[in-house]
Amino acid sequence: MDSLDGAAMMRLLFLSLLLLQASCVTVRAWQREQLSRRCMALDDEFGALTEQVRGVRVGGLRAGTGGGGGCGCR
Amino acid sequence: MLSLGLLCSSCREPLQSLSRKPGEVTLHAGYYRDNDQVEVWQPGVRFRVPLHRRVQVHGAYSVDAISAASVDIVASASRVIEQRHEFRGGVDLSINENTTIGSTYRGSREPDYQSDGLAMQVEHENDARTRSLRFEVRARRDLVGPGWNFLSAQPYGNFAGAASITQVLDRRSLLRIGAIAEAGVGTQWSPYRYLWMQGAAYPERTPEFRFRSGAGVRYQRALVSTLALFAEYELQGDTWNVWQQTATVGLRWDVLPWLLLEARTLGSYRTAAFFYSSTYNVAQQWRTRDRSLVQGTSLWPQVSARVALPGWPATASWEWGTSAGMLWQHYEDYPWLPDRFAFVAESWIRKLF
Numbered sequence: 048m049d050s051l052d053g054a055a056m057m058r059l060l061f062l063s064l065l066l067l068q069a070s071c072v073t074v075r076a077w078q079r080e081q082l083s084r085r086c087m088a089l090d091d092e093f094g095a096l097t098e099q100v101r102g103v104r105v106g107g108l109r110a111g112t113g114g115g116g117g118c119g120c121r
Numbered sequence: 122m123l124s125l126g127l128l129c130s131s132c133r134e135p136l137q138s139l140s141r142k143p144g145e146v147t148l149h150a151g152y153y154r155d156n157d158q159v160e161v162w163q164p165g166v167r168f169r170v171p172l173h174r175r176v177q178v179h180g181a182y183s184v185d186a187i188s189a190a191s192v193d194i195v196a197s198a199s200r201v202i203e204q205r206h207e208f209r210g211g212v213d214l215s216i217n218e219n220t221t222i223g224s225t226y227r228g229s230r231e232p233d234y235q236s237d238g239l240a241m242q243v244e245h246e247n248d249a250r251t252r253s254l255r256f257e258v259r260a261r262r263d264l265v266g267p268g269w270n271f272l273s274a275q276p277y278g279n280f281a282g283a284a285s286i287t288q289v290l291d292r293r294s295l296l297r298i299g300a301i302a303e304a305g306v307g308t309q310w311s312p313y314r315y316l317w318m319q320g321a322a323y324p325e326r327t328p329e330f331r332f333r334s335g336a337g338v339r340y341q342r343a344l345v346s347t348l349a350l351f352a353e354y355e356l357q358g359d360t361w362n363v364w365q366q367t368a369t370v371g372l373r374w375d376v377l378p379w380l381l382l383e384a385r386t387l388g389s390y391r392t393a394a395f396f397y398s399s400t401y402n403v404a405q406q407w408r409t410r411d412r413s414l415v416q417g418t419s420l421w422p423q424v425s426a427r428v429a430l431p432g433w434p435a436t437a438s439w440e441w442g443t444s445a446g447m448l449w450q451h452y453e454d455y456p457w458l459p460d461r462f463a464f465v466a467e468s469w470i471r472k473l474f
Contacts, residue, residue: 055356081292081293081343081346082292082293084343084347084349084375085381085427086347086349086373086375087295087373089287089295089297093425093444093467094149094165094444094467095149095151095165095207096153096161096467097423097444097446097465099163100448100463101387104448104461104463105389105419105421105448105450106365106367106389106391106413107357107365107367107389108283108299108335108336108337108355108357
């Protein structure tokens with residue numbers, strides 16, 4: 048893990064953006080039915096406690112996960 | 122009729138912006154218990170109300186009833202029982218057909234920790250509605266303690282900026298890429314934790330500044346019309362040399378028009394902070410027993426179900442949902458409790474309008 052630094056993170060982001068740009072397409076209205084299904088929703092529907100456990104116990108990029116313990120750190 | 126059909130189809134936008142979320146009131150309850158003698162009950166309520174075609178207000182309130190005798194906090198088996206109150210409120214404003222701005226306040230109160238924060242976000246869709254950009258800035262000011270290590274509350278400030286882009290790749294797949302940068306300044310150690318150093322007990326102490334950055338990518342694809350696969354990867358690192366990789370994979374299945382099932386698994390690996398050690402044989406300026414700063418792995422499988430009421434073909438006006446999962450965490454070089462097993466469950470009932 049010591050070899051993973053800021054440059055590695057930037058490479059990940061750059062490659063992801065390249066992939067994104069290479070994949071851009073136009074989806075017409077009549078093609079949207081699949082994307083609007085509930086199984087394709089992007090937002091996770093878990094509740095507040097799951098988000099809190101994710102932030103305090105596991106960590107991650109989501110809101111409020113920084114700092115030393117923080118709210119409800121017990 | 123065909124035009125109307127196309128119009129309705131385009132209204133059910135895959136990149137659902139804030140302005141298109143329906144009004145709702147949700148009652149929810151959560152339960153957490155682990156082998157570290159921590160138990161939490163969390164009842165709560167949240168709402169989202171459209172005041173106008175372009176204006177929505179939202180809010181939430183929840184209480185954590187915590188019963189704990191964790192090795193993180195106490196050396197004895199004495200049990201601590203307390204409550205934490207969390208409240209949120211905000212407004213979302215659609216300034217045109219493509220752009221939404223919003224602001225949210227969040228507060229938290231418990232006997233030894235207070236937090237007040239403000240977040241502001243902008244979300245913009247392109248005219249073709251195949252791409253969505255989101256920017257967010259947030260700041261919060263906390264008061265840590267008082268506790269055993271300091272008799273008056275100590276300040277902590279946190280500032281963060283985040284950006285993400287969501288792209289429709291084709292009519293079956295979506296991609297989201299995000300990045301975050303965050304700085305924390307002030308007291309970032311527990312007011313309760315002690316550790317042994319040169320034969321004497323010293324209070325925990327960490328650096329007062331920590332900068333963190335990270336990036337993540339999420340890919341989502343419909344395998345068949347009713348079954349979608351998603352995969353997410355995050356990488357982050359900070360100035361305390363804590364690096365974390367997190368991967369999540371899951372499946373969502375529209376079993377019936379009124380029933381949605383989901384299964385997912387999260388795996389995570391994290392390195393230790395540069396100043397962490399299970400034993401400090403010589404005096405150290407920075408020392409900690411915080412398990413979030415210890416090298417370790419996490420595995421968290423979860424399942425959930427959502428039932429729309431009344432069932433199809435009527436338009437759903439209620440939703441009942443429940444989720445459950447078992448979190449396993451293993452900590453390297455942490456002799457006090459090398460493994461944590463936690464059960465997390467939630468249930469909610471939602472009125473849509």
